[in-house]
Amino acid sequence: MKDIIIEQFRSFLERVAGFLPNILIGIVLIILGLVVAWFLRVIITRAGQVLRLDHLSERSGLVQILHRSGIKEPFSRLLGKLIYWIVLITFVIMGLNAFQVPAVENILSTFLLYLPNVIVAGILLFLGYLFGNFLGRAALIASVNAGLAVSGLVGRLVKYTVFIMAVAMALELLGIGKDTVLIAFAIIFGGIVLALAIAFGLGGRDAAKEYIDRMLKEKQEKKDEIEHL
Amino acid sequence: MxxxxxxxxxxxxxxxxxxxxxxxxxxxxxxxxxxxxxxxxxxxxxxxxxxxxxxxxxxxxxxxxxxxxxxxxxxxxxxxxxxxxxxxxxxxxxxxxxxxxxxxxxxxxxxxxxxxxxxxxxxxxxxxxxxxxxxxxxxxxxxxxxxxxxxxxxxxxxxxxxxxxxxxxxxxxxxxxxxxxxxxxxxxxxxxxxxxxxxxxxxxxxxxxxxxxxxxxxxxxxxxxxxxxxxxxxxxxxxxxxxxxxxxxxxxxxxxxxxxxxxxxxxxxxxxxxxxxxxxxGFQFSVGLEPVHVNIDRMIDMYKLGIKELGDIIREILSEESFDGVKETVKSSPFSIDDELWARVIYDYAVAWHKKVMSKEHILKTLTPLYLGKVASLVIDMADSNASQVEERLEALCVTFERLKTYLIERWD
CATH class of the missing domain: 3.90.550.10 (Spore Coat Polysaccharide Biosynthesis Protein SpsA; Chain A)
Known part of the structure; x- marks a missing residue:
């Protein structure tokens, strides 16, 4: 009995002794990751400042887009942070992998397979938000300059269309209700078109008549002959 | 090349x-x-x-x-x-x-x-x-x-x-x-x-x-x-x-x-x-020029549409004082945008462009309805003016721009 207990205890100690280096390697990798990530963040941020990336991003309008999305940090610092997290996550994954625990390995491999989808979906949503705002505003300004009375509606339609498309693409990428998203998308758009058709055909008969009359009148009206330049 | x-x-x-x-x-x-x-x-x-x-x-x-x-x-x-x-x-x-x-x-x-x-x-x-x-x-x-x-x-x-x-x-x-x-x-x-x-x-x-x-x-x-x-x-x-x-x-x-x-x-x-x-x-002379048709109502409509729909964007470009002034003009009768307000608006646009408050193209394109408003205002103002009176009128506009240059310099930096 005593021998069995001792044997079991020795076997446990041997396994712990065999596992300890893995833990140590894992912890060292994570600490190393923290140091490398911090170092690279400082280097990238400084290099961005030297290469005048903040100035360039300002000139290209990127900063304004980020500002409008609530991100107020200079572009070089943002880039430094991004590199920091990418490097740190990479080292943490390597560190956890070094533990060589099957359960952790399984979770990690599932997580790693899914992670790119999550990142790309996040980027898609972010870009969808930015482009939606930008294109919506561009459409609004262009329709006002074209004299369209429904400019506000045009701007909003463009903005939300872009954003909804981005959401649909992100959901599809994450594999969440692929068919449901597609069907919902089709139903919503079909519904909008039908609603507009009904509203314009029945509820908005007078407005439609007035609009068409005005269009015809404008065509008959003598155009401005001013030379602006 | x-x-x-x-x-x-x-x-x-x-x-x-x-x-x-x-x-x-x-x-x-x-x-x-x-x-x-x-x-x-x-x-x-x-x-x-x-x-x-x-x-x-x-x-x-x-x-x-x-x-x-x-x-x-x-x-x-x-x-x-x-x-x-x-x-x-x-x-x-x-x-x-x-x-x-x-x-x-x-x-x-x-x-x-x-x-x-x-x-x-x-x-x-x-x-x-x-x-x-x-x-x-x-x-x-x-x-x-x-x-x-x-x-x-x-x-x-x-x-x-x-x-x-x-x-x-x-x-x-x-x-x-x-x-x-x-x-x-x-x-x-x-x-x-x-x-x-x-x-x-x-x-x-x-x-x-x-x-x-x-x-x-x-x-x-x-x-x-x-x-x-x-x-x-x-x-x-x-x-x-x-x-x-x-x-x-x-x-x-x-x-x-x-x-x-x-x-x-x-x-x-x-x-x-x-x-x-x-x-x-060169030898200066005067000539008779062919009449030019202008649709003032359409210009004013465009101006009002611009203020209504682009108000939130224009507010980011203009100073508070200028924006309030622009909103007031919508109610003016006869329609008028005075020279001082116009000079401030143009200087505000220059400053917004310089400070890049948003996409430069968007800044400049929102000026179109405001510009049409000023054109309508000038046309109403100069309807009965001859050539020399028109030049006097434009001289007054230029003097206003010169006078308000300090406003531009203050806001520029």
């Missing part, structure tokens, strides 16, 4: 004294008249000078280039020109780069440099009112009076040239202190050394390559201390364009060049106060 065949041709010609450039794009209907006027101008006023005519074309498909090549004056006697030009050369070439007048001018400047030309002029290809005298008036001040830049002075209908009258002239005058009445006139005279100076600038991929070239040429000359004057050319009549078709694009390009130049010459215009007149060449 000149094409190889053009470089070869320049080697054959060697050198020239004077040059006239005509930028063109599908101007087959009018360019023949312009070429004849230039040839007659050369023969009548500069018969002993080695002259060259350049057509810098943007890829016309209506036979514009063929017309330029074929057009020659055979009967000089009927034009009362005794001495026929013997030293006239002609080059017809397509230009490269961004499609636009600026790229066409760049080719003309390069040829001028290649031939060591002393005095140059550029005239539009769609002019119907150009006469041989224009060539003398644009070139002689450079050739014989030591000027580097000759700006045109036209007689125009009181409602025409509204971008010039309501924005470009007052702003340029207030900034640089010289009263150049038509800074974006389009037909200019300039010296060979100024052409070289233009070429050395790196602007050929910007809006300068399009509509912005005129204001860029004028401002570059004034801000860099070149000697400038004006030439009285009479009426400017040219082939009709699609009315208001791309007003927003035109306004954007002109203002983008104007504001870009404000950034470039910031240290110069900040020191300038007031303004002074510049010499004028």
């Amino acid at each position: 000149l094409r190889e065949e053009i470089s070869r041709r320049l080697k054959e010609i060697g050198s020239a004294d004077i040059l006239v450039g005509i930028p063109s794009y599908n101007n087959a209907d009018t360019i023949g008249h312009v070429v004849r006027a230039v040839q007659a101008g050369f023969a009548k006023y500069f018969p002993d000078k080695k002259a060259i005519l350049i057509n810098s074309d943007g890829g016309s498909t209506d036979g514009t280039r063929e017309i330029v090549e074929k057009t020659m004056i055979d009967d000089f006697e009927h034009l009362l020109i005794n001495q026929r030009q013997t030293l006239l050369s002609k080059i017809v070439t397509p230009y490269h780069g961004i499609p636009g007048k600026g790229s066409a001018f760049r080719t003309i400047f390069e040829i001028a440099r290649g031939l060591g030309v002393r005095a140059c002029a550029v005239v539009d290809a769609d002019l119907r009112s150009i006469t041989p005298e224009w060539i003398e008036l644009l070139i002689r001040p450079v050739l014989e009076h030591g000027f580097d830049f000759v700006s045109p002075y036209y007689l125009r209908h009181k409602y025409d040239g509204t971008i010039t009258n309501s924005i470009v002239y007052p702003v340029t005058r207030a900034l640089y202190g010289r009263r150049i009445r038509q800074p974006i006139g389009g037909d200019f005279g300039f010296s060979g050394r100024l052409a070289e100076f233009y070429l050395a600038k790196d602007v050929w991929e910007s809006d300068v390559a399009r509509f912005g070239i005129d204001i860029w040429m004028t401002t570059t000359a004034v801000a860099n201390g070149f000697k400038v004057c004006q030439a009285f050319l009479g009426a400017k009549i040219h082939a009709p364009k699609e009315p208001s078709s791309d007003l927003s694009a035109m306004l954007t390009q002109v203002l983008s060049a104007l504001f870009m130049l404000m950034e470039e010459y910031e240290d110069k215009w900040k020191r300038v106060r007031g303004s002074s007149p510049i010499p004028m060449f």
